[in-house]
Amino acid sequence: MARTAEHLIEQAQKDNMAYELVQSLTTEIGPRLAGTSAEARARNWAINKLELLGFENVHVESFEVPVWLRGRERARIVSPFPQPLRITALGGSTSTGEHGVEGEVVGFPSLDSLIEADPARVEGKIVFVDEVMARKRDGSGYGVAVQKRLRTAYVAQQLGAIAALIRSVGTSSHRFPHTGQMRPLSDSAGKRGVPMAALSAPDADQLSRVLSYGGPVVVHLLVTSEVRAPAQSGNVIAEIRGRDSPEEIVLAGAHLDSWDLGTGAVDDGAGVGIVIAASRLLLEHLPEAPRRTIRLVLFGSEEVGFVGARDYSERYSAELPQHIVAAESDFGAGDIWRFDTRFPAEQLPYATEIARILSPLDIVRGNNTAYGGPDLRYMRESGVPVITLLQDGTDYFDLHHTPDDTLDKIGPDDLHQNVAAWAAFLYLAAETEVYFRDAEAASVTGTP
Amino acid sequence: MARTAEHLIEQAQKDNMAYELVQSLTTEIGPRLAGTSAEARARNWAINKLELLGFENVHVESFEVPVWLRGRERARIVSPFPQPLRITALGGSTSTGEHGVEGEVVGFPSLDSLIEADPARVEGKIVFVDEVMARKRDGSGYGVAVQKRLRTAYVAQQLGAIAALIRSVGTSSHRFPHTGQMRPLSDSAGKRGVPMAALSAPDADQLSRVLSYGGPVVVHLLVTSEVRAPAQSGNVIAEIRGRDSPEEIVLAGAHLDSWDLGTGAVDDGAGVGIVIAASRLLLEHLPEAPRRTIRLVLFGSEEVGFVGARDYSERYSAELPQHIVAAESDFGAGDIWRFDTRFPAEQLPYATEIARILSPLDIVRGNNTAYGGPDLRYMRESGVPVITLLQDGTDYFDLHHTPDDTLDKIGPDDLHQNVAAWAAFLYLAAETEVYFRDAEAASVTGTP
Structure with missing residues (x-):
C-alpha cells in the first residue's frame, strides 16, 4: 500500500x-x-x-x-475631513434604504468593549469596531476575528446604534474590504441587526486616525441589500x-x-x-x-x-x-x-x-x-x-x-x-x- | 559647504x-x-x-x-461567461449614458496593433488593448505604457468603436484598476474619444482568457462622467x-x-x-x-x-x-x-x-x-x-x-x-x- x-x-x-x-x-x-x-x-x-x-x-x-443580494454600498466621512471610505456590506446585512444613514461614529477597540458599552454612548450612533486580526500560519486568528463579523450588528442593535462598521476580518493591507456572513437569521433570535459594513484595513486606519483628533466624526453610510425568496x-x-x-x-x-x-x-x-x-x-x-x-x-x-x-x-x-x-x-x-x-x-x-x-x-x-x-x-x-x-x-x-x-x-x-x-x-x-x-x-x- | x-x-x-x-x-x-x-x-x-x-x-x-468628475462605473461580461469586471474610468472619458453600451469585444495586444487595425474589425465594437507595462526601477516602463492611456479612446473613435477598455497602466497584481488622464481636450483635435475604462490586471487576464475560448465575447460597460465649468x-x-x-x-x-x-x-x-x-x-x-x-x-x-x-x-x-x-x-x-x-x-x-x-x-x-x-x-x-x-x-x-x-x-x-x-x-x-x-x-x- x-x-x-x-x-x-x-x-x-x-x-x-x-x-x-x-x-x-x-x-x-x-x-x-x-x-x-x-x-x-x-x-x-x-x-x-x-x-x-x-x-x-x-x-x-x-x-x-x-438569497441575500448585495446592492449599492458607499460610505464617506462627512466631517471633520470629508472623504470617501471603501466598504463592503457583510452578507445578511439589512439595508439602510436608498438615502443611507448618517451619524456620529463611536469607536471600540474590540467586540468585547462594544458588548460592555453603556447604551447611552452608542444610541443613535454608528459603532465602529476596530479589532485587528492576527496573521497566523494555521489561520487561528480567524476564529477570534470572525466573532466580530458574526455578532456586531446584533450587539449594536441591542445598544440602540443605527449602523455598524467593522475593520475587515482579514489580513490584507490593501484597500479591499472583506465580506463574509453575519450570524444567520436562524441563530439571531429573529433580529436582523443594524446595517453593517466592513472597512478595508487602510480605511479602518484612516477612520481610527480621524477619530484620534478627538472631535465628533460624522459618517454617511449607504448599504442596500435585498433578501429574495x-x-x-x-x-x-x-x-x-x-x-x-x-x-x-x-x-x-x-x-x-x-x-x-x-x-x-x-x-x-x-x-x-x-x-x-x-x-x-x-x-x-x-x-x-x-x-x-x-x-x-x-x-x-x-x-x-x-x-x-x-x-x-x-x-x-x-x-x-x-x-x-x-x-x-x-x-x-x-x-x-x-x-x-x-x-x-x-x-x-x-x-x-x-x-x-x-x-x-x-x-x-x-x-x-x-x-x-x-x-x-x-x-x-x-x-x-x-x-x-x-x-x-x-x-x-x-x-x-x-x-x-x-x-x-x-x-x-x-x-x-x-x-x-x-x-x-x-x-x-x-x-x-x-x-x-x-x-x-x-x-x-x-x-x- | x-x-x-x-x-x-x-x-x-x-x-x-x-x-x-x-x-x-x-x-x-x-x-x-x-x-x-x-x-x-x-x-x-x-x-x-x-x-x-x-x-x-x-x-x-x-x-x-x-473639472472632470467620475460618476458610476460598472462593467460585466454578458456572454459567454456572465460575470462582473472591475474597472475605473480614465480621466476625461466621455460618458456612456445611464444605460451603458453593450458590444462585442475585439482584443489587441498593443496600441500599435489597434492603430493598424482594419476599421471593419472594430466598427461598432468595444476595443480592448491588453498591453502589459514593464516593471523597472527607474519607472521607464511608464513612458511606453502611458501612450495606451493617452491615445486609445481617440484611435478607437476614429476606427468606429463604441467604447474602449485597456489593461491598466500600472504594475499592480491586485484587483485595482489604475486611473489617469487621457489626452487633454486641447491636444485631441476637439475629439473627446469613446468612453474608456481601465481593467485591473486580474480582470484584463480574465477578459483575455475568455477571449481565448474563441467565440464572441459581449461586454456591457457603464461609465458616467461629468465635465463642469x-x-x-x-x-x-x-x-x-x-x-x-x-x-x-x-x-x-x-x-x-x-x-x-x-x-x-x-x-x-x-x-x-x-x-x-x-x-x-x-x-x-x-x-x-x-x-x-x-x-x-x-x-x-x-x-x-x-x-x-x-x-x-x-x-x-x-x-x-x-x-x-x-x-x-x-x-x-x-x-x-x-x-x-x-x-x-x-x-x-x-x-x-x-x-x-x-x-x-x-x-x-x-x-x-x-x-x-x-x-x-x-x-x-x-x-x-x-x-x-x-x-x-x-x-x-x-x-x-x-x-x-x-x-x-x-x-x-x-x-x-x-x-x-x-x-x-x-x-x-x-x-x-x-x-x-x-x-x-x-x-x-x-x-x-
Missing part, C-alpha cells in the same frame, strides 16, 4: 489538473454566490467535469437557501465506488459556492481542484478501485452558513456511521505542512503510518483534535472521524472574501503538493482495513 | 516631519482632485503649514481648470529668501493634487512632505539663509495635464532665466539611488561635487539628461537646468493612481533618506556661486 501511495505522490508532481480545474471554474463561472444562477451554473460545470473524468454516481442533491442550491456528489465495501465512505469535500466579490479562486476553487484532481489520480493510476468508496462532495452554500453541510448530514444521517473518515480542502492554495487527525486512540498508529508516507512532502504529524473543515462540522459532531491536511494559511486571509480572490494568485504548479498528499491520503484511507472509528461510533463526541 | 551639507544629512535622519506632513495631508484632506473643493482645502492646508513652519512669501497663485485651482508658493541673490531661484517642486481614488500618499503626498521637510531643515539648522532663494512650488492640477506647471512657467516667463536649477519630487517614497542632472558641460564638475556629498546616502551619479519631473517640463523646455534625485520606483506603479495609494504604504522612517538628499542638494545649489546655466541661457534646448 505504501508503494502505491508513493507512486501516486510521484504522479501528482506532473499533474496540472487541479490548476486547470480552478482556471476553468473561475473563468467560466466566476463568482458563484449561494442560491444564484451562477451557483447553478457551477453545479452544471462540476457535473460535466466529473462525468467526463469518469466518476460514478455523479449527481446533484438539491436544497433551498434564502429561498432559491435552489445543492451539493454535487461523485464517487469512486469501493470494490469490497462500497457502503464504507471516505469523504473528500470542498465547496463550490463563493462570495460575490472575487472569482473564488482560493476560496474555494483551489479545494475543488485539489480534491477532484487527487481522486482522478486514483481513477487513472490504480489498477482497480480501492476497497472503500471515495465520495467527493462539492458543497453548495457554504459561505452563507454551511447550508449544504447541514443538508448532507441530515440526508445521510442513517449512513453517517458508515462514514469512515472525512476531510475537506478549504484553505487556499498554500502547501500542506501538517497532518491532523481526530481518531479514537486505538487508531492512532495508522495515523502515524499515513504521516510517515506524507513526510517526504514536508508534512509533519500534527494533533488529534482536527477541525476537518467548515462543511464537516455536523459530521464531526455526530462522530465521523475527520482529518485535516493543514495548508500554510499565512497569506490566505489577504485574499479571503475580497475582490482579489482571483486565479492569478495561484501558480500553475502551486497545487501539486496538495494533490499528492490528498491522493495518498484518500488511497490509504480507502484501501486499508483499519476502521477509524470507535467500536461504538455513537460514543465519540464532537468536542474532545 | 560640504560640512554644512553633511550636517543637514545627519539631522535628516532623526526628522519625521516629512512623514507627519504626508499623514496630515492624506488624513485631513484625503483625495484632492484638480479643481475640486478638496484641492482648495489642500491649498489652505499647505498655506497654514508653510506659514507655521516659518517660510516667507507664502501664497497661492490661482488659475482655472476644467472651469473651476479654481492653484499653485502654492513658499520661499526661503536668498541672503545675497534673492532674485536667483532654486526651485523645489511637488504636486498637491491627487487622483480621486486613493488619498494621494505616494502620488504625491510623499513629494510634498519631502520638499517641505527638506527646506524646513535649512530654516531650522542654518545660521542664515543661503545665498539664493529656495522656492517651494506645490503645483496644482498636475494629474489632469500639468496645468499648474503651465501657469507657473507662463506667469514667470520673464524670471525663468533667473531660475538657476529646478527639481521635483514626484515618484513615491522609495529611496533615492541616482543623481541625474541636465547641466551645461562646463558646470558638470559641480555636479560631481554634489554627487560626492550625496554618495554616503547610497546615491550614485547618473546621467546628464535628467527629466526633472512632470511639472518641470515647460521650464526644462525653456532652458532651466533641472536635476533628478531619482527614487527607486520598482513598486511605485503598484500603487500609482489606484485606491491603494494610502498612507499605510509609507513607513514613518521611509522618507529620511529622501529628506537628507534634498536638504543637502537644496543647500548646495542655493549656497554655491556656481551658475548652472550656459552663459547664454536661451541657447539651451529642451531636447538634448
